Amino acid sequence: MYLAKVYVTYKESILDPKGEAVHDALHRLGYTNVDSVELGKYFEIKLIAGKQPVEAEVDEMCDRLLANVNMESYRYEITEMEA
């Protein structure tokens, strides 16, 4: 069994109004030292190795569903879980 941790965030050219709203709220709480907030998505996917290598499969999942590559980028870490 493998554990894939997938992080999806907006590309730099994309506005992130939700991140900005959180940024403003942190400032209102007094954390004026906060420079920026990026609000993204985090997935934990547990899977067993299929026909193709786990990494290739997770990559494909990101391209096809987890991220919209028009406006988002993704990265992931894959670890083998102890049985």
Place this chain on the structure above:
Amino acid sequence: MKFAVPVFPGSNCDHDMVNALRDILKADADLVPATTTDLTAYDAVILPGGFSYGDYLRSGAIARFAPVMTAVQAFAATGKPVMGICNGFQILTEAGLLPGALQANRSAQFICETSDLIVRNVETQFTSDYAAEAHLQLPIAHGEGNYYCDEATLAELRANHQIVFEYVDNPNGSVANIAGIINRQGNVLGMMPHPERAVEAILGSTDGLGIFKSLLARHEEATHA
């Protein structure tokens, strides 16, 4: 002319769409479930607005893989007209039937208001009933209607006259004031405003009628040619 209106879990403009087609346009229209795999009996498909699959993950991201979307891909490939309104537009971009993506409104707020639009291309089967550069008053109601595409895509949209509707006062941050686009082949249209909510005077506007009248006229022409 027979319209199919696919219904996804969470669609909420499906009945408005069918009422507009049946009661006002006197056309045949069926609500078809998202599990439908064959649309060959229809002349046009309209993906309605709403929050398909709860907008989980991203608007349209899950609906894009519903069985009916395989049928919509095949339907579009035959050249028959496909239209997506609001969430339907989001689904079409997720499905790759239209370029670009719809991201969160610049204001981070859900916007529900009447928008002033300009029809930039009346040479399409969806807009031939309108006068060139006509101004339309159509309702918008969305949280993620901010159209985004990269520079190269925008240049392509402009070069091929694919920008069909523009906002006069950009409400959501859309690139180039884009409210609606068409594919290069001219048979797939996506728009954020709701023409099906502007088909009777009592609704405040009848400016949406022209889209459906255009489609009906084109179909009439084709079948009696």
